[in-house]
Amino acid sequence: MKRKAYDRIKFWKDHKTKQALLVSGARQVGKTFIIEEFGRAEYDHLVEFNLVLDDNARRSFSQAASPDDLLLRISVASSVPLVPGRTLVFLDEIQQCPQIVTFIKGLVDKGDYDYILSGSLLGVEMEDVRSLPVGYLDEFTMYPLDFEEFCWANGLVESAFDVIRDSFSNLQEVPDFLHRRLTDLFHRYLLVGGMPAAVSAFVANGAIDPVRAVQSNIRTSYEHDIKQYAPKEHRLTIQEIYGLIPSELQSQNRRFQVSSITDIKRFSQIEDEFLWLTNANVALPAFNVAAPVAPLRANSERRIMKLFYSDVGLLVGSYGKKSALGILDGNAAMNMGGVYENVAAQELVAHGFTHLYYLTRKGIGELDFLIETDDGDVLALEIKSGARFRSHAALDRAMATSGYGIDSAYVLAETNVFEESDVTYLPMYMLSMLENG
Known part of the structure; x- marks a missing residue:
């Protein structure tokens, strides 16, 4: 592999x-x-x-x-x-x-x-x-296989991504036959994820049940690590936080609600527990910022966050099997907003954006992700799982707000490449084209 x-x-x-x-x-x-x-x-x-x-x-x-x-x-x-x-x-x-x-x-x-x-x-x-x-x-x-590595494991020639990079650089449509193939592989990636054992099981069997068995074993091993290595006084809370991530990502705004944790009312009560999960590389945080202005870290509000699994396959595998119906066709039975944001977080971190942010602000709305390049450019990303991806009022308001420092705006969705006004639309599989460093 x-x-x-x-x-x-x-x-x-x-x-x-x-x-x-x-x-x-x-x-x-x-x-x-x-x-x-x-x-x-x-x-x-x-x-x-x-x-x-x-x-x-x-x-x-x-x-x-x-x-x-x-x-x-x-x-x-x-x-x-x-x-x-x-x-x-x-x-x-x-x-x-x-x-x-x-x-x-x-x-x-x-x-x-x-x-x-x-x-x-x-x-x-x-x-x-x-x-x-x-x-x-x-x-x-090291992280789980990114989407490009997943494609290699599934037999896609490496030169295919040279075409994708050219399309991204020149903002030209990906050739239709390749676009269809990559879209299909991306939907499979949502189900399988990038854990090597899960990918191997998928490649060998072409069925989802062996994959879900591997994913279940990995989640169990992570829970075992919490029991073995986490500070004794924090173990139960860390386990609860990790177990809550899938349901929290199904909420409307995907924000992790501290009040969902038993007997917890303030983030300060469980900050160490969140840090343990993220330092163990099994969860990926995205922190809210007061404004999309570089440096984003200086504007971050660490008590308000989204929390993702380190692998999208582990997330989808945690939901009931029927929930995944339709994912292969891009028409899932479940709400895919949290799943699409999770795969976005996973890809961004794997490609050098190790600090993730988002914006929720009254009068603006929510921007799904804000990332900052090593050169100090701020990129705003909207992740759309549905057909109405041209509707992005929060992004429009943020770009029109005086004093905000958004250098580039992207909408990633089930679409091909095109530009409209100041927004670049990319297919979801082009997350891997956003590289830092």
């Missing part, structure tokens, strides 16, 4: 000086698979330890007193020879032994071997140690 993360890891190998690589991300997004694939293809020797499954290695490494001591313990535990200049050492599930990270500086200073660390829940388990080897860790986060 081709992943863009492979090229990111290759970039690290080709350009690193004295740096280890830290690959973070939610559980089951494919971190281990892609690092193993990279190690076998790019090195003569791959030395790998899974610190969840290998109790002996975890106990031994946790007792290391120095970088030299840790390297000795790695060499003793390894069944593969460590050959200088030709060996990758891969330490997986590093959250089980986070003190190892403090020795990375000493290990990479030697320059004998390359090191990749990976794990889940790093945002919550390694908060205090991950910053210690400053300058010695190159880090990136």
Whole structure:
């Protein structure tokens, strides 16, 4: 299964000086698979330890007193020879032994071997140690397969997206045959999502029941992680928040209502619980802003938010099977507004927009998403799941409001590419064309 993360890891190998690589991300997004694939293809020797499954290695490494001591313990535990200049050492599930990270500086200073660390829940388990080897860790986060990767897995040639990029750049319609194919694949992506095991099940079987079984198991594993790793006094509330996301996204404005949580009245009471879910990369927040003016973070109101699942397939799989009827034809039985916004959040984060915002303001209405490029441009996005996508009063009012700083406005819907006034209309599958960095 081709992943863009492979090229990111290759970039690290080709350009690193004295740096280890830290690959973070939610559980089951494919971190281990892609690092193993990279190690076998790019090195003569791959030395790998899974610190969840290998109790002996975890106990031994946790007792290391120095970088030299840790390297000795790695060499003793390894069944593969460590050959200088030709060996990758891969330490997986590093959250089980986070003190190892403090020795990375000493290990990479030697320059004998390359090191990749990976794990889940790093945002919550390694908060205090991950910053210690400053300058010695190159880090990136892996996400579920984005839509382009999903298309590759389903047999679409990579050159098809060159046509899409040209259409986006020149604001020209996508050729009809390709538009129909991508629209069909996008509807399948809504059902399946981007978790590698779910995509593999779909490709292998072409049926939804094996996919939903995988999705259910993943959601269960996330709930298990909450029970195992979340602070004991917060576990029940975190579980409740995670379980409420699907129903909250079915509400009219998709805003997460704090009052839905048992015995909670104010956001300040549960701010840590929300942060745990987002730092664990299993939920994606979008915060309201007082005004669409750069920098958006300075205008954000963190007590007012939407909360999405990290994968749209996990969201759709949480609803009853009958609710998904019609999705393949673009005519679902359920309200698809929350689903379309969830896939938008997922795609935007995967393409570099790691901070998501929206606007709800009296006299304006609601803008579904506001994002900011590294250059400081503010983009307003309206996500439309229905046929009346040309109706966007809130967007029109916001663009006409003096003092607002919207540089570009997009409506993403079940349509082809066209421009009208100051608004660019794009098919939903072109979310992947919005890139940052």
